[in-house]
Amino acid sequence: MIELAVFDMAGTTVDEHGDVYTALESSVRETGVEVSPAHLQEWMGVDKTEAIAALIELGGGVATPELVAHTFDRFREILAAAYDANPPVALPGVEDALRELKSRGIKVALTTGFSADVAGPLLQGLGWGIGDDELLDAVVTSDQVAAGRPAPYLIHRAMERTGVHDVRRVLCAGDTAVDLLAGVNAGVVAVGVLTGKLGRDEMARNPHSYILDGVKDVPALAEMQSA
Incomplete structure (x- = not known):
């Protein structure tokens, strides 16, 4: 699960x-x-x-x-x-997907190549908070780890902050090749999403577990993983 x-x-x-x-x-x-x-x-x-x-x-x-x-x-x-x-906005279906995951008891974390001083105001503008009653359980920025992607440390730090110990019970999703490589290096389920600049064929050239249209589709995959 x-x-x-x-x-x-x-x-x-x-x-x-x-x-x-x-x-x-x-x-x-x-x-x-x-x-x-x-x-x-x-x-x-x-x-x-x-x-x-x-x-x-x-x-x-x-x-x-x-x-x-x-x-x-x-x-x-x-x-x-x-x-x-032109303020950033949530991609379609993302907030509903994150809420659905949390409603099932699945922790939700964000990782980013941004430093904390860039990521913080962005998340504040979106209204995304951290905590049991908020949309997120943890956020890890690139200046909080020894090395960013494709190193696995962002993902492992998210595990540390959420109290999850088994990499086999972790899924990561991202829209770039280095997101997938970080997931593979971390030993987790590595999911590519097609909401960035890479098409399906380009994404599929990289090591991956799954490719989805977007984060909106992750709850169905998490359910499949839980079976």
Whole structure:
């Protein structure tokens, strides 16, 4: 039986209108390097400072600590402005799905490549709280673990915070390749959802347990897992 469902944020549970993608691209381009769509997609879902450093290097630049820190600050500024202009919203069916999971006694956690200072206001704007009577049981951000995806630590920290011990009783879902790789590395049920930029064929090229149209379909899968 699934005891914990762990979900990515942007593109998986939250429709932020592609602003993370745009903010990451714009901030890295400001350093004077080119950013290819393929490289940008490859580094989506990863800790944003790691992604920025990698994209600068892939574009032919030198990712000094000072440049990465400045670019990350610019990423946050661009993203905050975009969110102010066009606030993120829950993807269709997500809130109902999370409530359904919690009603069955399944813990619900979010993990993200955002730092806490980016994720906190986003969740506050959505009205998503943490606690027994709230939508979520835990949130883990990339600055709270030793390494972000595809390392398994975000998922394992979510297990720690929710008191779940058996990786076989954990499901994770995300819209990027690194979400799936993190799930595989964590030893959990790894689910790809098609609410991001990857189509079914692209998602299926990565190791996975299941591919679903969206988080709205996870309760049916959790029921199947419980049988």
